[in-house]
Amino acid sequence: MKLTKHHLTLKLREPFTIARGSITHQKSLVVQLEHDGISGFGEVTENPYYGHTIASMEESLSKIEPLLEEYISQPPEDLWQQFRERLDGDLFALSAFDMAAHDYFARTKQLPTWKRWGLTWENVPVSSYTIGIDSIPKMIEKLNQQQGWGIYKIKLGTDRDLEIMKALRQETDAVFRVDANCGWGPQETVDNSMLLKDLGVEYIEQPLPADASVTDQEFVFENSALPVIADESCQVEEDVRRCEGRFHGINVKICKCGGLTPALSMLKSAREIGLKTMVGCMIESSIGISGAAQLLPLLDYADLDGSCLIESDPAVGVSVSQGVVNLVDGNGSGGGLKSKPQLSAS
Missing domain, CATH: 3.20.20.120 (Enolase-like C-terminal domain)
Incomplete structure (x- = not known):
């Protein structure tokens, strides 16, 4: 299985302000999992409040590369805890990976994710x-x-x-x-x-x-x-x-x-x-x-x-x-x- 990480910079229509601050652009990381011509996609955004940057999340994802082949045939929910331990608590990085894995696995079963x-x-x-x-x-x-x-x-x-x-x-x-x-x-x-x-x-x-x-x-x-x-x-x-x-x-x-x-x-x-x-x-x-x-x-x-x-x-x-x-x-x-x-x- 191939893991590809895409970098996005999302420009907002208007500056977006909440009680903690304001932004005009949002950096985002898209994870793509691909095998035999089937791809699944997941996304996570950079978040300074929770201490996650694109670089830190990419570093975390590199830790799970040796386990990627397990996702070819096994449901994501059966592997989640194992991957959580490997990522040492980086739930932001894991969220994008897990979302991509659910997308990929449902596509292999020829079902919408919610229906699976x-x-x-x-x-x-x-x-x-x-x-x-x-x-x-x-x-x-x-x-x-x-x-x-x-x-x-x-x-x-x-x-x-x-x-x-x-x-x-x-x-x-x-x-x-x-x-x-x-x-x-x-x-x-x-x-x-x-x-x-x-x-x-x-x-x-x-x-x-x-x-x-x-x-x-x-x-x-x-x-x-x-x-x-x-x-x-x-x-x-x-x-x-x-x-x-x-x-x-x-x-x-x-x-x-x-x-x-x-x-x-x-x-x-x-x-x-x-x-x-x-x-x-x-x-x-x-x-x-x-x-x-x-x-x-x-x-x-x-x-x-x-x-x-x-x-x-x-x-x-x-x-x-x-x-x-x-x-x-x-x-x-x-x-x-x-x-x-x-x-x-x-």
Whole structure:
């Protein structure tokens, strides 16, 4: 089996700002696994907040080259733990590899990835569109440029959060979701939840810092007027059980948990204990979105607008049109590159 690593630089339509900072470009690493003319693709983005660069992830991937032949005939889920140990905890690199492996294996079985998992494509949720932090007039402009979406996720964590939400509510009757990206305190969250509920907000994502105390998490869980969804507080499979009684749901990020294999397990575990399920994305191409979209039958909420936020998508695959996720005819996850960008082959 051949492993090829493609480097992408994704230019955003607009500067994208959250409580932790702002970017205009996003670097991305695409992993391609190929054998006997069949290719599978996976993607992961560089992320300074979590300490992962393109160079560090490529170095990690070099450690698994001796094991590549095992993926020719064995399902990815049977090998994931072995590869996790070999990568010494680099779950970002593993996530791209695992996504590519699921795509490749489903193609060899001549099935869409979701169907190989035994899922049924019905009653899947639509995606939200994300409005990053900016001046209020600019946030209104961003929203009005993307008319027709039924759900907007609004990034907050400023000193004018409620003012932002009141202004945006005057522009649309769509559903709002709020992501504070660890920017609020416990009492602030509870107070805001009551006002946000009246503004048509559906839930609040990760209001408290990831290292917030159990006491603070439980206080918000018990007193918030809106459901609270864990993101930074639920990164890996071991975190799911800890969210019970502290959050109403979890947002699974493929890159953080290490791929589609653990994502499947996390979503199923969350449903077993009564947590709402969501899959989010980074700013990424259609390759990453195509992989994540295979999980839609297991979700209550979806945030898969990453490729909609970039100026020019270098990939093809699953598309998201005003929230509706459109699958690609064919097998695997459906993602692929339009052309060959800068790459290194193993």
